[in-house]
Amino acid sequence: MKGQEWYQADDVAEEYDDKRFSQGGELIDQREKEAVLEAIAPLEDKDVLEIACGTGRFTVMLAARGANVVGLDISAAMLQRGRQKAQHVDVSGNLDFLRGDAGRLPFPDDHFDTVVAMRFFHLADDPEGFLREMRRVSRDQIVFDTFNRFSSRSIYNWALPMGSRLYSKSEVSVLLAKTELKLEAVEDDFIVPYGFYRSVPNVFASPIRRLDSLVGTLPITDHLSSVSYWNTSVR
Template identity: 80%
Template structure:
């Protein structure tokens, strides 16, 4: 997986949330969490595996909503940050953090209701193999996101420290067909690239986000959205 060593560095893990989800990045955090919740609802009592859970943004949120969640990541440093977030959290569900490899998930077949993988597919060396492995341990649903080939992200993609794979809609649709998964819904968002939001204060980012959302509500700009949120079923 791309960026594996980079994500395991202590300083990267410690600064990860502040660099990406403070300032205007708060809008990204809110949108991603809403995408996950809307795909999984109702959350309560649902068993969920999050692959590449990182600092636990989604795992903690889902456990607070009443899900029984396992967060898996290759990076011990990221998991340490995730465990720190549980201190003082009011969890109505359960939460466990495990270190492990997304390519060889340490769970039996059909073990979870839902498997999610946010901020993951752009790093996957073999997306079909990873999708098959997620399908193996899920009995109902898989939720993931992809960064899009024809978006503004392609302009600065080369500068990212771990590289990044961009997808067209047709590529993902082909992956779903190969792994015998059924598309339930796909939502496109963020015409303005993430990097701009992170670079500016929230007060400035908010009106840009309002304009972005208004323009993105039309069908043609969807093809140029930076990210797509995919909700797929095993049925």
């Protein structure tokens, strides 16, 4: 995993949500949660694994909606933040946090209905191996996102503390074929880069987001979108 030492630092975990999902970053948080919920609903009694769960943004949300969730992450500091969030929500009995490596998942085959990995695929050293591990422990569905090669993300990617691996649609399609996953749906979004939204107050970011969403509905702009949300099933 790229940037592993940086990611596990206590100060990074403490500031993670505020730096990425405050101000206009709230719009990113809302859209990502919407993408996950749309992909895996209904949630009641569904067994879900979230890989690289971080501070529990999705883990706690899914558990609060009735899923049985395990959140796995390599960072003890991130997991602690997730546990703190869970204390404020009624998720007793259907949420566990576990420290572990995404490349060697500590679960038997076909253990979960759904496996989710958001904000991680771009850091995977071995994307095919990572997908194979996800597929191994899932009996039904895998949901993940990628940052796109031909988007504005490529402009500032070099400045990020751990960089990102960017993918074209064809590259992801090849990975899905190699790992025998069936594409059910893919959505593209955010022509305006994430960094912009995080740097301005929501009152200014919101109208830009509305324009971004409108332009993003045009077929010609698909390849310019920063991120793609992939919903796949086990064949």
